[in-house]
Amino acid sequence: MEKKVAIYRKEHFNAAHRLYVPEWPDSRNLEVFGKCSNPNYHGHNYELVVKVTGVPDAKTGYVINLSDLSDLIWKHVLVKFDHKNLNLDTKEFAHLNPTAENIVLVIYEILREKIDPVLGLSVRLYETERNFVEYPA
Amino acid sequence: MEKKVAIYRKEHFNAAHRLYVPEWPDSRNLEVFGKCSNPNYHGHNYELVVKVTGVPDAKTGYVINLSDLSDLIWKHVLVKFDHKNLNLDTKEFAHLNPTAENIVLVIYEILREKIDPVLGLSVRLYETERNFVEYPA
C-alpha cells in the first residue's frame, strides 16, 4: 500500500484590509466588524501554511520539491497580496470581503489550479497568532 | 457545494492543579503521576485553541464572529478556570483528575452546549509547549 505523507511550507505576507459590507451603513459595519471596519484600513502580518499530500517519490524521497512549491506560492500568491491593500489593490477582493475565511478560500483556489491534481492540498492562514483559519476544514 | 472553513481562536489561562487518584496511597500516586502528584499543587500557563467549522456567511464572510467566540470562551471557560486551583476551586474537577485529557473533554462539553449545533467544534489544550491534547481526536 502506498504511504501518503503531508508536507508543509510556511510563507508570509503583509497586507492592509478593511472589513465591511458596502450596502450597509457605517453603524452596522461597526457593529458587526468592530475596529476591523475602520474606513482607512488596518493591517496584518499574514502567515500562510500550505499543506500538500502525496506519496513520496521512490528515488528522490520527495512528495513535492519544496523549492518548487515555494516558488509557486511566491509567483501566484505573494506577488498578488504582499505589501498590498487587499480591498483596493487586488481584483480578488474588489467585491469580496477580505475576512480570513475568504482569503484562505481565494488562496486555495489559486493554488489548487497550479498544483498537480494527484496531490492533496489544504491551506492555513494566520491573521494574528490568536486568529487563524484553514480550508478545507 | 458549500465550502466548510475552520476558524481558530487561541486564548489562555493560568491555573494550579494536582494529579492523583484519591483512593490510592501517596506512593502509588507518586509512581503513576510523578512530580505532578505534589500534594501542595503546581501550575501551568494553559493555551487553549478552539476550532469552529462551518460555511462562511455569503455577506459577511464570517463562519462565526471571532469577537463573539472570544467572549463566549471568556464567559464560560476562562472565568471558571483562570487563576484558579482546578482541584479546589472548580466543581468540574472536584471529583475528576485534572489531566490535560480530562480538562480538554470538560472544556469541549462546556463549549459544545453554547455553540450553534450546525457548526463543528474541536478543542486543543497546551499544558506546556511540549505536552498538549486535542478532542475530538
Add this chain to the structure above:
Amino acid sequence: MEKKVAIYRKEHFNAAHRLYVPEWPDSRNLEVFGKCSNPNYHGHNYELVVKVTGVPDAKTGYVINLSDLSDLIWKHVLVKFDHKNLNLDTKEFAHLNPTAENIVLVIYEILREKIDPVLGLSVRLYETERNFVEYPA
C-alpha cells in the same frame, strides 16, 4: 545597595501604514522604501514590549503593578494606534514617516510622560518577527 529589576509587558496592535517622503517623486520613494511605499498602504501585527526598571517594593515585591502598566499602555498607546492607518488616522504620523524607528520613538515619548520618572523605561517594537527596533539603544 538597592537592587534594580527590569519588568517587561508585551502588548500588540494591528495597523496599516505607508513609508514615503512626501516631497519625493514616487520613483524615488519606490527606490528607497520598496514595496513599503505602496500608495494604498499595507499593514502589520505590531508586537510591543515595554520594559520598566526599578527597585521592587519591599512589601509587595512589585517594581510596578503590571495590571496598571498594561492599562496605561492600552489607554495611551493602543487606543491611538490599534486598527488604525498610522498615516491617515493619527496626528503623530501625519507629518512623520511611520518607520519602525519613528514609531518606537513616538511610543517611548508617550509612555515616558506617563510613567514615574524614578523608573527606567525602554521600548521594543516588532514590525515582523524578523524586523524589530528598540529605544533607547
Add this chain to the structure above:
Amino acid sequence: MEKKVAIYRKEHFNAAHRLYVPEWPDSRNLEVFGKCSNPNYHGHNYELVVKVTGVPDAKTGYVINLSDLSDLIWKHVLVKFDHKNLNLDTKEFAHLNPTAENIVLVIYEILREKIDPVLGLSVRLYETERNFVEYPA
C-alpha cells in the same frame, strides 16, 4: 460512546544529513536537491511531535503516560538520531535518502512497533520552522 482524545509530545534532535541519489551525477543532484546536496553535509534542529490517540483511562485520566511516551521516544528514536550524521551513522538512512518525508516514515515505523496497537499514532517532523511533514497524511 467512548471519547477518543489525542495527546501530543514534542521532542527534538540535532542531526547532519545530505540529500542525493547515489547513482546520479553531482550535477543532477545539485539540480534536484540544490544546496541540500552539499557533499560535506549540512544540518538541522529537528522538532518531532508524536501524536497518540485513545480513550483516557477512567481512573487516571491518561491516554498514555507522557513520561513513558517520552522515554520510549528517547530510547528508540533520539538515541539513534540525535547528534548523528543520518547518512553515515544510521542503518536506516544508509541506503535511503534522508528527506523529511523519509525520516518521518522511518520514525513512524519505529514507534508503531513500540506503542500499544489499540492506540492511534501519527508523527510530525519540523526540519525548519518553515518546512515540515506529517505521517499519516
Add this chain to the structure above:
Amino acid sequence: MEKKVAIYRKEHFNAAHRLYVPEWPDSRNLEVFGKCSNPNYHGHNYELVVKVTGVPDAKTGYVINLSDLSDLIWKHVLVKFDHKNLNLDTKEFAHLNPTAENIVLVIYEILREKIDPVLGLSVRLYETERNFVEYPA
C-alpha cells in the same frame, strides 16, 4: 583586548504560587494583586534564561560548558522549584512574596554563588509569554 561573549541557556519549570501580603486583609490583597491573590493558588510555566558572560577559552572556544551550566541550574534551581508550590514548599518564599521580581532575585543569588566570579551573570524569567523580568536590570 579580550573579547567577552555572552552565552545563554534556557530552562523551564512549572510551579504554583499565590501573591499576597500576610498582614493585609483579603480585600486589600485582592485590590493590589487581583486574581493572583486567589487563596488556593494558581500556577505558571516559568521559562528561565540564564546569561553568562566571559572570554571564550582559546582552546575549547567555550565561555562555559553549557552542559555543566544546565546541570548546575537543574541541581540548584529546578530541583527546588519545579512542580512545587512556591509559597508552601520552598524556604525561599515562606516569608517572601513570590512575584516574578522576587523569584528572579532569588534565582540570581542562588546561581551567583555557584558560578565562577570571573564570569558575569544575569537572569531573565518569563512568568507568561507577556510578563517577564530580568536581573540585573
Add this chain to the structure above:
Amino acid sequence: MEKKVAIYRKEHFNAAHRLYVPEWPDSRNLEVFGKCSNPNYHGHNYELVVKVTGVPDAKTGYVINLSDLSDLIWKHVLVKFDHKNLNLDTKEFAHLNPTAENIVLVIYEILREKIDPVLGLSVRLYETERNFVEYPA
C-alpha cells in the same frame, strides 16, 4: 540630543559542524564536547539576529535600510555558511573550533568591516532555541 535607536534583522542558515580540539584524543573530546564531538558531524538551524544602532535619518526615518542590511548579511555571511559543513567547507573554521561563541565572533568581524563605523553593531546567534550567544556581551 540625538536619539539612538537599535534596529534588528533576523536571518537563518542551516549548517553541519563538529566540536573538537584536533590535538586531543577522541576520549578527551568526548569528555569535553559530548555528543557534539561526533566525528561524522551533526547540525543545526542557526538563527542570526543582527543589531545595528544609530540615529534615524531625519528624512527617511531609517537607521539603516533593512533591505540593504539583509542583502549584506546574505552576501557576506549566509552565502559562506548556509548549507555548509563549517569544519570542512569554510576557511574561517578550518582551524577554529566552531562553537557558538566562535561563530558569533567570526560573524561579528565579517559584518563590522561592512557596516558604516558610525553605526553600533552586535550579533546574537541561536544554535538551538535553548542555547544562544551574543557579542559584544
